[in-house]
Amino acid sequence: MVNTKVTLSGWELDNPVIPASGTFNFGKEFADFYDINILGTFSFKGTTKEPKFGNPTPRIAETPMGMINSVGLQNPGIHAVIEHELPELKKIFNKKVIANISGYSVEEYVYNCQLIDKEDQVGIIEVNVSCPNVHGGGMAFGTDPKNVYEVTKAVKAVTTKPVYIKLSPNVTDIVEIAKAAEAGGADGISMINTLLGMRIDLKTKKPIIANKMGGFSGPAIFPVALRMVYQVSHAVNIPVIGMGGVSSAEDVIEMMMAGATAVQVGAANLVNPYACKEIIEDLPRVMEKYGIKDLNDIIGIA
Amino acid sequence: MYKRDIYTVLENKKIAKDVFLMVLEGDTQYITAPGQFINILVEGFYLRRPISICDWDDKTITIIYKVVGKGTEAMAEMTAGKKLDILTGLGNGFTAQEGSTKPLVIGGGVGAPPMYGVAKHLIEKGAKPTVILGFTSKDDVFYEEEFKALGCDVYVTTNDGSYGTKGFVTDVIKTLEGYDYFYTCGPLPMLKAIAGATECSGQLSFEERMGCGFGGCMGCSCKTLTGNKRICTEGPVLVKEEIIW
Structure with missing residues (x-):
């Protein structure tokens, strides 16, 4: 028997496999395929204060070994999530969930996190700092260490649950951003969000995505994500949830060897709705193959 | 309901300019209405290809698709016996309107x-x-x-x-x-x-570029007078009166 249990800020997960925000909605679509209680947990759809329709379509483009999305945080808003989505989730998922929270100002992050912090179903608050800061000239919060520090500090001041900051890779030095989150009091880091990408339709001679650019994800970005998880986990003293192109049990183990305590799976869920189930089922076999008895022994071993 | 399974190509033939008809054998129990679609994983391509169902019976599905890019080009090359990973029973499909006879x-x-x-x-x-x-x-x-x-x-x-x-x-x-x-x-x-x-x-x-095809990614959302809908899940079929043109 191998041990697949890992612990994030005192929260023990049966396994480190976590569907990433934006690829699992609020769980229901996947519960139709399999019992989602086998998951370590999952990170729900990024939630803002107000309901959001998101960006115009087309929002999706294919790439070699990956995809670009420009969904634009379509979500029902924090109040509908608390009043409708969480009670619905309770019917199909008996574990705590990761609440992925977005915002366009420090005040909005504070408002959303304060509300979600009161929910028993939430185990960790994952703060997505990739949104544009409407009061700061529209530049994403996550690209400026000072902003990341301020958002983290403000959110930590109003919450009791562990707060993980989800970092954007679209920065010059992600280590500096991670350190700012740690200095602001973050309990952990989630990384990486999507890379900014683009495709052009040769027939129309225009970008495929209506918003021109979007978030690039899928196996193509795995080496970039792995490298960043390695750099950050060696520079901070808080746990890192690693993600970016993870598609197999081997990828999970590799990401943990780079320094991740748990691993999120994103785009793979959209191509194969059973991706996380298959990874979880395959994990013990791959651990045995490489002589790993306990996943905790390999975190950051590389 | 929808399901993933492995299907076998029984037939794949050209029926018009760039248009092919493919017959697939496998489980069809999740197809419940005409106008639903299937989502086909084509080797070498990351996202699945959503294709509408032309006809189906107890064990076969007929699709007709047009070669518009590399993915459908690869599909056109497939021959009988080829196994394909497919999601079926996707989308709402059409509903026969009560009282309409003509x-x-x-x-x-x-x-x-x-x-x-x-x-x-x-x-x-x-x-x-x-x-x-x-x-x-x-x-x-x-x-x-x-x-x-x-x-x-x-x-x-x-x-x-x-x-x-x-x-x-x-x-x-x-x-x-x-x-x-x-x-x-x-x-x-x-x-x-x-x-x-x-x-x-x-x-x-309606058609839209899709990520997953089963409601997971919100890639194909549209606004309607009856609320936001995902073309892959609450669509692809919309009623005339709810459409915002």
């Missing part, structure tokens, strides 16, 4: 295939559909005989007049009387023209 069934280009399943379904329900198929040119025309074999009156239009009526499907609609409902699938400008050319209600099937 509906129009209108398909444009590769929007025509799902309308075959619709016509068949409506006939089973006792309606007598009139079929209008619109194509660009003579070389693009397919399935006219198959629709006729169902017992429908069939009108074919081509934009250049090289076959059937010259013009658009709406040019035929203008000449028809007594229809009480419509069902359609095709390019967006055609759908819009049909909605404008008809006084009765109807159901229209």
Whole structure:
């Protein structure tokens, strides 16, 4: 028997496999395929204060070994999530969930996190700092260490649950951003969000995505994500949830060897709705193959 | 409900310019309505290819697809015996309208295939559909005989007049009387023209670039008068009155 249990800020997960925000909605679509209680947990759809329709379509483009999305945080808003989505989730998922929270100002992050912090179903608050800061000239919060520090500090001041900051890779030095989150009091880091990408339709001679650019994800970005998880986990003293192109049990183990305590799976869920189930089922076999008895022994071993 | 399974290609043949018909063998129990679609994983491509269902029975699914890019090019090369990983039973599909006995069934280009399943379904329900198929040119025309074999009156239009009526499907609609409902699938400008050319209600099937095809990614959302809908899940079929053009 191998041990697949890992612990994030005192929260023990049966396994480190976590569907990433934006690829699992609020769980229901996947519960139709399999019992989602086998998951370590999952990170729900990024939630803002107000309901959001998101960006115009087309929002999706294919790439070699990956995809670009420009969904634009379509979500029902924090109040509908608390009043409708969480009670619905309770019917199909008996574990705590990761609440992925977005915002366009420090005040909005504070408002959303304060509300979600009161929910028993939430185990960790994952703060997505990739949104544009409407009061700061529209530049994403996550690209400026000072902003990341301020958002983290403000959110930590109003919450009791562990707060993980989800970092954007679209920065010059992600280590500096991670350190700012740690200095602001973050309990952990989630990384990486999507890379900014683009495709052009040769027939129309225009970008495929209506918003021109979007978030690039899928196996193509795995080496970039792995490298960043390695750099950050060696520079901070808080746990890192690693993600970016993870598609197999081997990828999970590799990401943990780079320094991740748990691993999120994103785009793979959209191509194969059973991706996380298959990874979880395959994990013990791959651990045995490489002589790993306990996943905790390999975190950051590389 | 939807499900993933492995299907076997029984047949894959060219039926018009760049248009292929593929018959797949496997579990069809999750297909519940005409106008639903399947999502095919094609080796070497990351995202699945969503293709509407033309017809199905207890163990086979027939699809008709157009070669528009590398993914469908790879599909066109497939031969009998090829195994494919497919999600089936996706989308809401069309619903036979209560009380409609003389509906129009209108398909444009590769929007025509799902309308075959619709016509068949409506006939089973006792309606007598009139079929209008619109194509660009003579070389693009397919399935006219198959629709006729169902017992429908069939009108074919081509934009250049090289076959059937010259013009658009709406040019035929203008000449028809007594229809009480419509069902359609095709390019967006055609759908819009049909909605404008008809006084009765109807159901229209929409296309959008999709990520997953089963409601997980919100990649194909649209706004309607009855709220936000995902083309892959609450669509692809929308009712005329809820559409925001």
